[in-house]
Every structure is written in structure tokens, then in C-alpha cells.
Amino acid sequence: MAEQLSQAQIDALLAKMSSGEEVVEEETQKVKEYDFNSPKKFTKEQLKALDSIHETFGRLLSSQLSGMLRNVCDVQVMQIEEQRYYEYNNSLPDTSLFGLINFKPEGEHYSDSILIMNVDSGIGFYLIDRLLGGSGELHNLTRDYTEIELAILENVLGKVVVKLQDAWRNSIDCTARLTSVETNARLLQVIAPEEIIVIVMLNVKIGDMTAPMTICIPAESLEEVIDKFSVRYTRTNNRRLDPDHERIKKEILLQGVCNTDMKIQATFDRLELKLWEIMQLQPMDVIPLNKRIDDDVDITLGGVPWFTAKLGELDDKKAIKLNRCINPVEEPALPGEDPEEDGEDAGLVGSEMRETRK
Structure with a gap:
């Protein structure tokens, strides 16, 4: 609450104003003591x-x-x-x-x-x-x-x-x-x-x-x-991030990843047999599978299912033709691939395959 002036103080202010004298208000400043004999060492x-x-x-x-x-x-x-x-x-x-x-x-x-x-x-x-x-x-x-x-x-x-x-x-x-x-x-x-x-x-x-x-x-x-x-x-x-430095770093990481060897495996079908059935297998035995010969083959990259493909041959070697990406993260478009057509010129990828006699 502001301090109230007495009548004598009001009369003195009016007298100074009428005489032309400036009224100077006293300013209070907070003074902080500092000991120069014992200066502060730490900020x-x-x-x-x-x-x-x-x-x-x-x-x-x-x-x-x-x-x-x-x-x-x-x-x-x-x-x-x-x-x-x-x-x-x-x-x-x-x-x-x-x-x-x-x-x-x-x-x-x-x-x-x-x-x-x-x-x-x-x-x-x-x-x-x-x-x-x-x-x-x-x-x-x-x-x-x-x-x-x-x-x-x-x-x-x-x-x-x-x-x-x-x-x-x-x-x-x-x-x-x-x-x-x-x-x-x-x-x-x-x-x-x-x-x-x-x-x-x-x-x-x-x-x-x-x-x-x-x-x-x-x-x-x-x-x-x-x-x-x-x-x-x-x-x-x-720390401030430099955009050019971050871009170069990403390119180096991507190049290193692209040069990494990754195992691609094609699996036609999986089935379970009892141990005594496996021990009795002989050459020329027929093992019935759950798929037709023209069904899709599952392709795994590093043990993770990634594509489906068709089984075929190229230059007297077993081959597969990728036709669909099944990874939910990203579905990259394959070179020369048309999802509605099965052209003979589609890319074929060689793979390690397990031969199954039927």
C-alpha cells in the first residue's frame, strides 16, 4: 500500500512546484556486498x-x-x-x-x-x-x-x-x-x-x-x-546439427549397409515328420506336400519373410521370380515388375534351394 503524505509534506511539494524547483524522487538501490579478500572461484x-x-x-x-x-x-x-x-x-x-x-x-x-x-x-x-x-x-x-x-x-x-x-x-x-x-x-x-x-x-x-x-x-x-x-x-x-554433415553421414551408413552380405533363402513348403518315419526314408520315396508345384515360394532375407516368388529354371539352373513383397514395412517396386502381368522378361534371382522330390 502506498505511503500517504501529511498536509505539511503536500504544502512543501506545492511550494517547490510553484517556485520552479524540480522534485527529485529518491531511488533505493540494493547493494550486494562483495569481499575482495575472498573472491569467488566458481561461476x-x-x-x-x-x-x-x-x-x-x-x-x-x-x-x-x-x-x-x-x-x-x-x-x-x-x-x-x-x-x-x-x-x-x-x-x-x-x-x-x-x-x-x-x-x-x-x-x-x-x-x-x-x-x-x-x-x-x-x-x-x-x-x-x-x-x-x-x-x-x-x-x-x-x-x-x-x-x-x-x-x-x-x-x-x-x-x-x-x-x-x-x-x-x-x-x-x-x-x-x-x-x-x-x-x-x-x-x-x-x-x-x-x-x-x-x-x-x-x-x-x-x-x-x-x-x-x-x-x-x-x-x-x-x-x-x-x-x-x-x-x-x-x-x-x-550442439547444433549440420544438415550437410548429417546427409554425408547417412550416405556413408547406407553404403556400408548395402555392402553387407545377406542370406536369401527360398522355401517351397515345410512339413513335420516323426523320427521313425525319417529313419525309414529310402531313395525314390515320395513325400506328399501341402502345395502344388506352381504355388508361390516364400523368400526370406536374414530369416525374415520378405517376398513371394515363382519357382522356375534359368540356364539349366534352379531360379525364382519375385512377384510380391510381403514385408509390412515397405513394399519397394521391383525393376521391370508389373503386378498384373507375368512377363517372361521379369528379373530372376538365383537362390540356395532345397530339392524336394515329388
């Missing part, structure tokens, strides 16, 4: 590609936890941002669960890196309670984990890391392995405090319980690989 497109990877990870993890806990689970990516490692470390609670992940892209020029997966204590105690047969209600605990509970959670985090590896492998060949599990954020000294990191913030919802989960990725290691799958997405989306 929005690169972070979007990273978001796509972890969206896939969220779907894989949701399916795995739903089957493991026998409860509906949903994992969503909430935010991806850059910050200093000490800022991230100072924001972590004293009691939490951390999984140290050894991340190794395939290739000699890539170096190993350590990822940190932070799982909220509510998720940890919920997992323990459900896996040990409980209802999952006792997850709002503030105590430390016991040795047995850590052993259970280490096994679960190992399976979670496998899903993270599968999500990354859609973009780059890599291996991810859980190396250790920690519970105190102040003792984590795997990354320098001033180093820039990328934080992937996930929201895990299992039943009535909702808790955060984060993945910390060093920017130095991410810079080595992020261009690889970012460029791949750009090429896939912006």
Missing part, C-alpha cells in the same frame, strides 16, 4: 553442475535410506556456497558425526583430496535406533556416541559414500572411500583454516525427523575437475 554454471550431481546423490541416498530404515526418506539439496574453512568449522556443533572421505579422480594428473561429510547428531541417533529395532523417536540426544554406535554408523556411512561415488561417476571417473569417522569438529585439521571450500547443504527428512547434512569440498581439488563435466554439459546442450 553460477559450475555451481549449477555441482548441484545437479548432488541432486542425483540425494535421490540415490533417499532410496537407500528408505530401504534400510523401512521408512519414507527424502534428501534435497538446499544450498551450495563458498566460504573459508574456519568459518565452516566454527559453525559446527561440538557433538556431531564427521566422515572423512578420500576422493580420487581417475588420471595421473589429478591429486587426491579429502571431503568432509557432516551428519547431524539427530540423524545419527535415529539411524542407530531404527537399525537396532527401535521406533526412531529417541533421536534428540546430546551425549557422545559409544564405540558400538560408532561402529554401526561407520558401516552406514561407508554405504552412503558409495552412493556419492555413483553420483560423481555420471560426470567423471573417480573413486571415493570412507577413511575414518570423527565426532569432534575442533580436532579436524585436514584442511587449512584460510582455504576456500564449497559447502553442499542437504536437508534429510526421515518420517517426522528433519535434520541437516553437509558435504565440504576443498576448492583447490574441485578446480581440477569441475571444468571437465561443466564443458561436457555445455557441449551437449548447445
Whole structure:
């Protein structure tokens, strides 16, 4: 709703207008702070590609936890941002669960890196309670984990890391392995405090319980690989088909197909005999067929029925004359063929034939 002017403000505006002074409206501009001491290393497109990877990870993890806990689970990516490692470390609670992940892209020029997966204590105690047969209600605990509970959670985090590896492998060949599990954020000294990191913030919802989960990725290691799958997405989306190139490609494919050998077989008739009847066959025996000698012969190309033909001879050799295409896909016109006439000059095709005595 627009702000209403008081009578004094109205009189002041009228006085300025009568004196010829310009009335200048104050414009409010939104100012976005930027820290030049900590410049951003990644573009929005690169972070979007990273978001796509972890969206896939969220779907894989949701399916795995739903089957493991026998409860509906949903994992969503909430935010991806850059910050200093000490800022991230100072924001972590004293009691939490951390999984140290050894991340190794395939290739000699890539170096190993350590990822940190932070799982909220509510998720940890919920997992323990459900896996040990409980209802999952006792997850709002503030105590430390016991040795047995850590052993259970280490096994679960190992399976979670496998899903993270599968999500990354859609973009780059890599291996991810859980190396250790920690519970105190102040003792984590795997990354320098001033180093820039990328934080992937996930929201895990299992039943009535909702808790955060984060993945910390060093920017130095991410810079080595992020261009690889970012460029791949750009090429896939912006590729334009060249009509001349597509036409030449089709001609090459057609030429290769035309030079392919294909077996043509002519079958006059098929019949079934019992084994004892076949064993008693002798030369000069007559086998009655279900067709007349002037009936059509079935022609198969590569084992697929394609034509019908008439049986005949050409230069003292068995031959067939194609007369009709029976393939429902396409009925090409045969050279010199007239469907209403049976000319003697129609094309004859030699074929392997089985001689049947009658």
C-alpha cells in the first residue's frame, strides 16, 4: 500500500512546484556486498553442475535410506556456497558425526583430496535406533556416541559414500572411500583454516525427523575437475546439427549397409515328420506336400519373410521370380515388375534351394 503524505509534506511539494524547483524522487538501490579478500572461484554454471550431481546423490541416498530404515526418506539439496574453512568449522556443533572421505579422480594428473561429510547428531541417533529395532523417536540426544554406535554408523556411512561415488561417476571417473569417522569438529585439521571450500547443504527428512547434512569440498581439488563435466554439459546442450554433415553421414551408413552380405533363402513348403518315419526314408520315396508345384515360394532375407516368388529354371539352373513383397514395412517396386502381368522378361534371382522330390 502506498505511503500517504501529511498536509505539511503536500504544502512543501506545492511550494517547490510553484517556485520552479524540480522534485527529485529518491531511488533505493540494493547493494550486494562483495569481499575482495575472498573472491569467488566458481561461476553460477559450475555451481549449477555441482548441484545437479548432488541432486542425483540425494535421490540415490533417499532410496537407500528408505530401504534400510523401512521408512519414507527424502534428501534435497538446499544450498551450495563458498566460504573459508574456519568459518565452516566454527559453525559446527561440538557433538556431531564427521566422515572423512578420500576422493580420487581417475588420471595421473589429478591429486587426491579429502571431503568432509557432516551428519547431524539427530540423524545419527535415529539411524542407530531404527537399525537396532527401535521406533526412531529417541533421536534428540546430546551425549557422545559409544564405540558400538560408532561402529554401526561407520558401516552406514561407508554405504552412503558409495552412493556419492555413483553420483560423481555420471560426470567423471573417480573413486571415493570412507577413511575414518570423527565426532569432534575442533580436532579436524585436514584442511587449512584460510582455504576456500564449497559447502553442499542437504536437508534429510526421515518420517517426522528433519535434520541437516553437509558435504565440504576443498576448492583447490574441485578446480581440477569441475571444468571437465561443466564443458561436457555445455557441449551437449548447445550442439547444433549440420544438415550437410548429417546427409554425408547417412550416405556413408547406407553404403556400408548395402555392402553387407545377406542370406536369401527360398522355401517351397515345410512339413513335420516323426523320427521313425525319417529313419525309414529310402531313395525314390515320395513325400506328399501341402502345395502344388506352381504355388508361390516364400523368400526370406536374414530369416525374415520378405517376398513371394515363382519357382522356375534359368540356364539349366534352379531360379525364382519375385512377384510380391510381403514385408509390412515397405513394399519397394521391383525393376521391370508389373503386378498384373507375368512377363517372361521379369528379373530372376538365383537362390540356395532345397530339392524336394515329388
